[in-house]
Amino acid sequence: MRKIEIIPLYYDKEILPGDDLGKIIVELAEKTGISIKNKDVVVVSHKVVSKAEGRVISLNAIKPSQRAIEISMKTGKDSKIVELILREASEVLKVGDGHIITLSRHGIVCANSGVDRSNSGGPNKVVLLPVDPDKSAEKIRVRIRDLTGKDVAVVISDTYGRPFRLGVINLAIGLSGIKPFRDYIGKPDRNGYIMRVTQVAIVDEIASAAELVMGQGSESTPFAIIRNVNYEACNECSCKELIMDKDKWLFK
Amino acid sequence: MRKIEIIPLYYDKEILPGDDLGKIIVELAEKTGISIKNKDVVVVSHKVVSKAEGRVISLNAIKPSQRAIEISMKTGKDSKIVELILREASEVLKVGDGHIITLSRHGIVCANSGVDRSNSGGPNKVVLLPVDPDKSAEKIRVRIRDLTGKDVAVVISDTYGRPFRLGVINLAIGLSGIKPFRDYIGKPDRNGYIMRVTQVAIVDEIASAAELVMGQGSESTPFAIIRNVNYEACNECSCKELIMDKDKWLFK
Numbered sequence: 001m002r003k004i005e006i007i008p009l010y011y012d013k014e015i016l017p018g019d020d021l022g023k024i025i026v027e028l029a030e031k032t033g034i035s036i037k038n039k040d041v042v043v044v045s046h047k048v049v050s051k052a053e054g055r056v057i058s059l060n061a062i063k064p065s066q067r068a069i070e071i072s073m074k075t076g077k078d079s080k081i082v083e084l085i086l087r088e089a090s091e092v093l094k095v096g097d098g099h100i101i102t103l104s105r106h107g108i109v110c111a112n113s114g115v116d117r118s119n120s121g122g123p124n125k126v127v128l129l130p131v132d133p134d135k136s137a138e139k140i141r142v143r144i145r146d147l148t149g150k151d152v153a154v155v156i157s158d159t160y161g162r163p164f165r166l167g168v169i170n171l172a173i174g175l176s177g178i179k180p181f182r183d184y185i186g187k188p189d190r191n192g193y194i195m196r197v198t199q200v201a202i203v204d205e206i207a208s209a210a211e212l213v214m215g216q217g218s219e220s221t222p223f224a225i226i227r228n229v230n231y232e233a234c235n236e237c238s239c240k241e242l243i244m245d246k247d248k249w250l251f252k
Numbered sequence: 253m254r255k256i257e258i259i260p261l262y263y264d265k266e267i268l269p270g271d272d273l274g275k276i277i278v279e280l281a282e283k284t285g286i287s288i289k290n291k292d293v294v295v296v297s298h299k300v301v302s303k304a305e306g307r308v309i310s311l312n313a314i315k316p317s318q319r320a321i322e323i324s325m326k327t328g329k330d331s332k333i334v335e336l337i338l339r340e341a342s343e344v345l346k347v348g349d350g351h352i353i354t355l356s357r358h359g360i361v362c363a364n365s366g367v368d369r370s371n372s373g374g375p376n377k378v379v380l381l382p383v384d385p386d387k388s389a390e391k392i393r394v395r396i397r398d399l400t401g402k403d404v405a406v407v408i409s410d411t412y413g414r415p416f417r418l419g420v421i422n423l424a425i426g427l428s429g430i431k432p433f434r435d436y437i438g439k440p441d442r443n444g445y446i447m448r449v450t451q452v453a454i455v456d457e458i459a460s461a462a463e464l465v466m467g468q469g470s471e472s473t474p475f476a477i478i479r480n481v482n483y484e485a486c487n488e489c490s491c492k493e494l495i496m497d498k499d500k501w502l503f504k
Contacts (some may be wrong), residue, residue, distance in 0.1 A: 004258040004464055014442075094502045101502060109416040118441040118450070159450070163415050163503045164361040166496050167433050167453025169460070171417075181419050184469045189370040190266075198370070198411070198468050201419025208421070209461035212256055212481055216450050217436045229464055244418050250346045250353060251415045251503040 002228055007034055008213035009223035014121055017054040022143025025223055034225065036150045041229050042140070043210035045222040046158040046173055047119055047127055049136045055128040056121055057084060071095055081115060081126060088113035088128055104129065106173065107243040110160055114173075118216070130156065133174025134238050141176040153178035153231065156239075157207035159216060163251065170211035172203035175239045179232040180204075201242060202231055254480055259286055260465035261475035266373055269306040274395025277475050286477065288402045293481050294392070295462035297474040298410040298425055299371055299379055301388045307380040308373055309336060323347055333367060333378060340365035340380055356381065358425065359495040362412055366425075370468070382408065385426025386490050393428040405430035405483065408491075409459035411468060415503065422463035424455035427491045431484040432456075453494060454483055 009028040015021075021044065029036050036042075050056065064072065064079035068086055072079035074095055082100065086092070089102035093109065102113045106129065114129040121127075130136045137154040144152055156174035161167075172180065184198040210224040261280040267273075273296065281288050288294075302308065316324065316331035320338055324331035326347055334352065338344070341354035345361065354365045358381065366381040373379075382388045389406040396404055408426035413419075424432065436450040462476040 002260065002465065004461075006256040006258070006461070008254065012442075096502070099502070118445055118447050119443065120445070122443060123445060159452075162453075164496050164501060165423075165453070165456075166494050167451045167456065169453050169456050182467075187469050190470050190472060191371065191374060193370055193372070193375060195370050195469060199419045200411075200463065200468055201414075201417070201421050202464070204417075204419065204421050205460040205463050208457040209256075209258070209464060211452065211457050212454070212461060213254065215434075216452055217439050217447060218442050220442060226464075242418050244416050249416060250348070250351070 002230065004229055005227040006209055006213050007032065007225040007227065008221045009225065010221050011223065012220040015048045015051040015222070017052065019052040020143065021048060021052050022140045023147060025140065026144055026147045028223065029225065036144060036148050036152060036225070037227065038150050038152070039233075040150070040152045041155060041178065041206055041226040041231065042144065042152050043155045043157055043207060043214070043224045043226060044137070044140060045214060046129060046133065046156050047116070048222040049130045049133070049156055049174075050127045051121065053130055053136065055130060056125050057128060059124045059126060071100065075100055081112075081117070084115045084126060084128065085113045088115055106133065107240065108160075108173065114158060129158070130174065134176060134240070135174075137174040137176035151177065151233070153233065155203050155206050155210075157210060157214075159211075170207040170214075172207045172239055172242070175203050175237060177233060177235065178203060179234040179237050180239060180241050182231070202229075203239065204242070254482065256481055257479040258461055258465050259284065259477040259479065260473045261477065262473050263475065264472040267300040267303040267474070269304065271304040272395065273300060273304050274392045275399060277392070278396060278399045280475060281477065288396060288400050288404060288477070289479065290402050290404070291485075292402070292404045293407060293430065293458055293478040293483065294396065294404050295407045295409050295459060295466070295476045295478060296389070296392060297466060298381060298385065298408050299368070300474040301382045301385070301408055301426075302379045303373065305382055305388065307382060308377050309380060311376045311378060323352065327352055333364070333369070336367045336378060336380065337365045340367055358385065359492065360412075360425065366410060381410065382426065386428060386492070387426075389426040389428035403429065403485075405485065407455050407458050407462075409462060409466075411463075422459040422466075424459045424491055424494070427455050427489060429485060429487065430455060431486040431489050432491060432493050434483070454481075455491065456494070
């Protein structure tokens, strides 16, 4: 029996620009009494990655554009936050009462381009997504390998809504060392029927599994280690592989 | 430290109509060397639920309607399967080359109304979704309680694609004994900022976590026990709470 474990790493200090996340994770694992093993998956909330990379913006410094002011009036959102949402978007898809859905610069369809006010470190601050989450994941992975000699996978997670379903779930926005899919195409099922379409987005399921211990509020658990996941190691893989080309979208 | 465990229950026999899933789960847990505990979450693949409930259809018996034949020509899908997809749909949303997206009778936006050819038990058979997955979950939960005296939660899972993202993930289609959301609305974050919108669809994250051990192909693991999840017990909750009213849809 291959039992999976989801191990929370509690950290109640504020992450500051320049903080060494790989080192923090290794130290927390030691403190928690588990040593990092080969093939562990380390899940990191994007928020601490953004903070370590200085992607926290003080709203005082933002001057909203005319377009941001217009969208602010339409949505009831703070015009300075709207300005940041526009800067982080490659395209605005939907604007309405209380919501702005964009295609983020990373290619993710999301609310507010991922610009987030919760757990930002202060009332007048917001957190933007990391500039290149795959690179952020790789940096943490290399650092963990340097410190421990262990080869892990790293997944950066963030919270997303769904178009036809209530509630948010965690998805992967960056990865290193792991193939994002578990691929069943061309493989037989139990009856020998050859499966034609199934690719499981395993990194998204890993991000969701980690959220069960990480939480969204005051839990102070920005890291989790998932142990015993059956995944394919991959050095050249990217979270961008999960992005569906716009010309394949069935809903607009 | 509250470590979550995801324990696979391997079962390589075919599930037959009338099979007692609650009893099978209890016996498998004993055989696996873990006894079921209060507050465990038992995740069950919808496919075995459908099989136990006789929701497997032989295609030989199906006569496609004129509409099914037309959609079959447009999509390249077997007209008998299209007929079943139409019967299981409350509304057809998109029809195109190779795909039929419907609103299922349960209110879920999905491909093919959940009609599924893989692991159906034979080349000419397809599996339909359970008629009332919440009721199916409740039946299993009550049976486990009767046999063990333990009060667990039960989640029925199925695989879904996402409108703007490649790969499928597991979501919950039925539940018993668990509140589907972990609710942060009105709660403070680490900085005291009051969160206004966040409801985490924890049953979907549980279904995704379970999929990491269950798999989609020949894994023969239709059950998983998830231990130590922080969830709110609920006797009157339903998976229907996750359904977004159609008038709230932003994408059509």
